[in-house]
Amino acid sequence: TSALPIFSQEEVTSHRSLEDGVWVTYKGGVYDITEFVAMHPGGDKILLAAGGALEPFWALYAVHNQEHVLEMLSEYKVGELRAEDLKKQQAVQTLDPYSSDPERHPVLRVNNLKPFNAEPPPEILSDSFITPSAIFFKRNHLPVPRVDPASYQLHVEGLPGVLTLSLEDLKTRFPKHTVTATLQCAGNRRSEMNQVKQVKGLNWGIAAISNATWGGARLRDVLLAAGYGPEVAQRAFHVQFEGLDKDITGTTYGASIPLNKAVSEEGDVLLAYEMNGEDLPADHGYPVRVVVPGTVGARNVKWLGKIIVSAEESSSHWQQNDYKGFSPGTDWDTVDFKSAPAIQELPIQSAITTPADGAVVNRSLEEVTVKGYAWSGGGREVVRVDVSMDGGKTWQVAQLRSSEKGQAPEPSPPPGRAWAWKLWELTAPLPPEAQELEIVCKAVDNSYNMQPDTVPPIWNLRGVLSNAWHRVKVNIRE
Ligand code: HEM
Ligand code: MTE
Ligand code: MO
Secondary structure, eight states: OOOOOEEOHHHHHTOEETTTEEEEEETTEEEEOTTTGGGOTTGGGGGGGTTSBSHHHHHHOGGGOSHHHHHHHHTTEEEEEOHHHHHHHHHHHOOOTTTTOOOOOTTSEEEETTTTEEEOOHHHHTTOSSOOGGGSOEEOSSOOOOOOTTTOEEEEESSSSOEEEEHHHHHHSSOEEEEEEEEEOTTTTHHHHHHHSOOSSOOOOSOSEEEEEEEEEEHHHHHHHTTOOHHHHHHOOEEEEEEEEEOTTOOEEEEEEEHHHHHOTTTOOEEEEEETTEEOOGGGTTTOEEEOTTBOGGGSOSSEEEEEEESSOOOSHHHHSSSBOOOTTOOTTTOOGGGSOBOOBOOOEEEEEESOTTOEEEGGGOEEEEEEEEEOSTTOOEEEEEEESBTTSSOEEOEEEOSSTTSOOOOOOOTTOOOSOEEEEEEEEOOSSOSEEEEEEEEEETTOOBOOSOSGGGOOTTOOOOOSOEEEEEEEEO
16 A cells, blocks of 8 residues: 555664664554654653564553554654565564464363473273374474475485475375374373383373374385485485474474385385375474374474485484483483484383273262273284273273274274274173272283383383373272
8 A cells, every 4th residue: 555665674773873863663664763752752762672673662561552652653654674574573573482383172181382282181082083183182392383385395315316395296296195093102101100200201191192094195105206226225224304393493303214114115104294184284294294104103203394315313302312212220310312222113002091090980880881092003903902890800801993983894904004093992890899990901912012010110211101001990989
């Protein structure tokens, strides 16, 4: 509407004294207030804003949030601030780096707000085989980056051909594959380790795990398009991923996986742009994330910016100095992160989602239904879940389910590619004498891996890989 000239921030900044003139900016407008300074009701404090933006000062002195102040200001308008400078200004003014984080579902249990880390209530988690995206657990280390899909670029490095792909390229140049895969954070069930002895990390309950159907290009296909071949396999052993989320020093989230997992036809590693049939939500990596089925959540890099095929693992903090397992005897004074491998495939896991620990059931009901989930890493299939109502003295076998309740079972996955969890259920009579039940579950995978019975022997300072038999106590009301 206005034919006023456009000024750069540099030009505005050069006007910051009564001699050179006093210019300020407000919401993208440029104002020459040299004449006003002497008239300002608040005195010469006004010069503090000379050459820059009014917003941070007016945020301190709310007296300016009035119509007549804006009218007064409008008389001094001389131009507009260059759009890219306005953007920069706004980025600085939004002191909160988390201000562009998306909205979240109110049912989530928040372990940490900034960065956002939350899990669904367990009893809701096991209601669906495919976890609705809104309640899928969320684990962010940094602010959610807002990525423009039109200018998004994915860089592939370390192969004979250097490849840069737009989102459109990824969607059109490679066949779309869908994979139903469970993601689990290494810290799932950390709170049980905390009960044994304090660990460092977010106090996750049993729901830092969820299951979704992911759609995208196969990483294998993209690596082949960039010239991956047998000669690369001679020198490179890892595929590194870099996220677009950064800390204030510009360090991005990063991780890596073994090259053989990445290029294997049976590995099913995706560059996913869809989650449960829709675009990835902002919290889950929009527009593109890596999905590494069977592998710890931390390697499933969200907001993917770069892929590097390399002789080395990712040098990121999260690959080198975090997400590793140690002996219960290792403490923060003695830990040597170099001595342990980065977690990749996760061990066998199961937990009881309902009843909740401390729940009360009426004797008159005569029976209790126990529900939960079970999953194993590396594509190993859960073949059995044992449930005990008496703290582990006697056991019954639970019924396993690989589809939504009431729907026909999905066909079994090919051997070594059981990426999705199983939900399980058991209804058992209430023991006539007992006033309290200790319900326990433990799962078995097709390599006959089983869960350890208690936490202390697997306790570790970082509280990862917490997969002991899950126990809940239930009181019986007469
Ligand atoms: C008060 C205008 C910039 C600090 C006021 C008032 C006006 C005004 C109209 C009186 C409000 C009322 O009582 O209803 C402006 C305009 C500005 C400007 C048009 C920019 C062109 C600033 C800046 C600062 C500042 C940059 C601080 C660094 C104050 C203070 C008062 C005040 C402290 C309150 C004085 C008191 O309560 O006695 N300003 N102001 N102003 N202004 Fe500003
Ligand atoms: N990718 C990026 N870029 N930044 C992150 O903070 N967190 C990782 C992984 N990928 C993370 C990331 C961790 S530790 C986990 S457990 C999973 O994302 C969580 O994925 P979700 O939030 O989709 O559940
Ligand atoms: Mo994680």
